[in-house]
Amino acid sequence: MPSSRLQFDPTSLAKYGRLTMIARGIVEGFLAGVHKSPYKGFSAEFAEHRQYYPGDEIRHIDWRVWGKTDRHYVKEYEEETNLKAYLLVDASGSMAYRGRHASKFDYARYVAASLAYLMLHQRDAVGLAIHDHRARPPLAPRAHSKHLLRLVHALEQTQPGGETSLAPLWHQLAAQMKQRGLVVILSDCFDDLPALFRALRRLRHRRHEVILFHVLAPEEVEFPFQKWTQFRDLEAPAQKLLVDPLQLRRAYLKNFAEFQEELRSQTGRMQIDYHPMRTDEPVERALGVYLTKRQTQR
């Protein structure tokens, strides 16, 4: 059953100008795109001329140059390759938290859909892996425009819940991704941090560029509760905790700050782009600001 209709409006990003999702590193590919490729060959974009050697295809000989110089040169083209991007969306139970704003999962899939749209628009291949308590096969990267519908459909069909361990899934995905690419993770990272770091390290080891969007609800950041509250674990509903939030606030904020700092510092060391997102911030604004900043840092 679909959890809810994804209210995805690609045009809402338009107000932030012509955005592109550009990989910082060099990505491998042969399709035309905006990313630089290490391979030079014959493609639509001219690069340089070189002398003809036997064995070269005759069709690549520039006859205009031969007419002017009476020498045989062949045209070489700089090949534009597409980006293979993987969107990893966390659908664990904790992502279902909904404060006064949209749930973290809703927020994450909105971001994921927006990124998919942008990247498909620039002819990059986009794949999707949603992590929930069920093991489900990821959608392989495709650059076809109709692929967006499949991605959106998959996001719509997913219901967050259950206790999910992210690290094994990321390890598994790292093994499956043969080609270097861009890995965009959308998660609250409420998991065993050392295991998460190991998985991230493996992704980086395989030369993937990793972006971690840390999706958080404002209540999780500020802990504004005043009255006595019973907190029920979204991943294990049987676990309940009745506390006076005013008593616990200081300890909670301390724990949370330590957690976030650990995440920030470790991802920094691994040259992973860490970007926290709050669900009370409009998606298009958060994404727009991020992408603009990323473009300027290129």
Next chain:
Amino acid sequence: MPFGMNLWMLLGLGAVVLPPLIHLLNRRRYDVVDWGAMRFLRVGETTRRRLQLEQLLLMLLRMLLIAVLVLGLAAPFVEGEFVGPLAARLGERPNRDLAIVIDGSASMACRQGEGTAQQAAQRLALALLDELQSGDGVTLWLARQQPQPLLGEVTQDVSRARQALQHLPPPAGTADMPAAVQAALTALARGQRAERRVVILTDGQRFGWSDEQTLLRWRLLAARWREQRGQLPELRIVNVSPQRPEQPPNWSVTPLRAGRAVAARGQSVQFRAGLQVTGQTEFAPPFRLRIEIDGQPAEDLKLPAAALDKDGRIALDFRQRFSELGSHLVSLIVEPDPPPEQRPAGYVVKDWLPADNRADFALEVVPALPVLLVDGDEANPPRADGQRGSDFLRDALAPARDPQPAAVVRSVGIRDFTPELLTQSLSKDERGSPRVVVLCNVARLTPAQQEALTAFLARGGGLLITLGERADRTHYNSVLHAGGRGWLPATLDRVSGAELEPKDAVRPRPESFFHPALELFREGTVGGLSEARFRRWWKVQGGQSAGLLGNGDPLFVEKPLRGGRVLLSVVPLDNSWRSNLPDLPAFAPLIHELVYYLAGTRAGSFNLQPGEPLLPPTNESAGERVLLAPDGSSRRLPAGTSPLVEAGRSEPGVYRLAAGGQTTYYVVQTDPREAVLTAATAEDREAVRQLLPLTYADDPHKLSWQDGGGKLDLWPAVLLGVVLLLCAELWLTRRIARHRS
């Protein structure tokens, strides 16, 4: 350790359950949140224990705070013999308020040993002031007929209290002790101190402490205090004359009375009084018994030789004539003991209380009394014999041949009786408006006449009504009596007797003549009133009978009004109904007595009871007046001041009003019971103690605050505890809040 407190307030200890109750209620009313970041809520065990400990500590602090607060409100104290000295030694005695009530009655002038009871009270009060420390409050009251505030409000200025005690007014009159105690309690109730005490310094006299009237007042005071205040301060009664015998020897003069308060010049006025002797087994005549007129010695009375009656009294009477017009003061003074220099060795003093050895009376002497006779005869010209009923009265009051009649009389018919006659002078020589009006056998009055007479009575006038053939019963009953609202003393029933039956005629009953106007005729003499025969008379109902007929019917009925007096005669004071009254020699004196008695209504304002206001005389002269009070103090009063002394302020004794070279005397009478120095018995004292929780401290030396009744309030310590707990609660709350932020 003898602790005490208001146990009812301890019910408030139930409030200590409020903090845990609020905690539990908060726990029951919680929000439910589905939460993802559970891992951050799981704090360490140490932190959890610390938080729990803080919360537990805070709750305990709050419970303790409530408990201590309730304890403080219960006014805890500790008492015992050790408390007073302990507090004094520690120098931590809590401040207290003290009310001293001093008996100011005449009996406090009783001499014993070296001084009077009042001087002993003065010394004790000063000793009490010496015990006060800085911050203590004191209020001083003098118990008189009306409580007198020497220091009406609780003050910490002890020097003012000392000054007030040094200038105590001399004892006089009676003392309303319950009223004085009530005043002191009210003053103390306005103070702030928890420890309050009322010390009553009195001479142990039964009258004024435990007589029936005073017991009733104590009962009222106790009931009122129970209703209004709840807890009484400590009440201590100190007998300043503990050595006084139960029945001390005393001579006193009972109040002086006269047949009339107004007399004509040269007229003989009879005065009556009595000697009251108590505490003496054998009667020995007094050293001297003398009369003073206007403060000047007049004559000595013959010393009574008769034995005392069963009440210890000897009756005295004397007559006096006054040749000068105006106000006069008649004083009767007894000197039971010779002057000290004339006393032989070993002389035993017969009189311990000299203050009650005189009695005074203020008398007004007028040239001639203005009297208006209103005759009910409407016949014009008068009857064939040329005489009207009122003519008999006129002839009795102002005989035609008398060059100096006792009254100025004007006689008018009922038709000519206009309201103006009551305010205008009766004759050309300006002898004043009528002081007495006689309605002689009047049938009825017009509304204007009735209204004018009502106003006349309100001004203090006297009205004599003689009934006869013409009296309209219906008019008298419905209009003039009006169910008691009018000024007619009684309702008219019917005319009794038969004019033609001389054997059925009734005679007055002289033995019933106790009324001041008829006293002269009580003894039957030849030609006296007892020989009068009335063939017909009106039977009347109600009113105060002022003399009876032989058959028991009233002869005269009186109604005292707020201003004047009304006397109703059931027979016409003339020769109608074939009465022989005008033929008797007693007729003229009777009319004189009646008229002068009624005229004395206004003069009655010169002989007053304690507390009654002093009103200026009606014929006062313009200009400034000086009023000399019994205690010797004088006050200048501007013209027009009225009253001269307000109600509740007049003290027993003689007031002298000097104006325009003339002196007007006012006598405020003393209650003769004050002269009875009988001490209150143990039963009497117990009767008062059962009404109020008071303590009799007969030994003045045990009056100290540090004696066995010492009591130390613990509320300051409790208050300190509350403050400390509040500080601790604040500190802990802020610490927790700091952690939360």
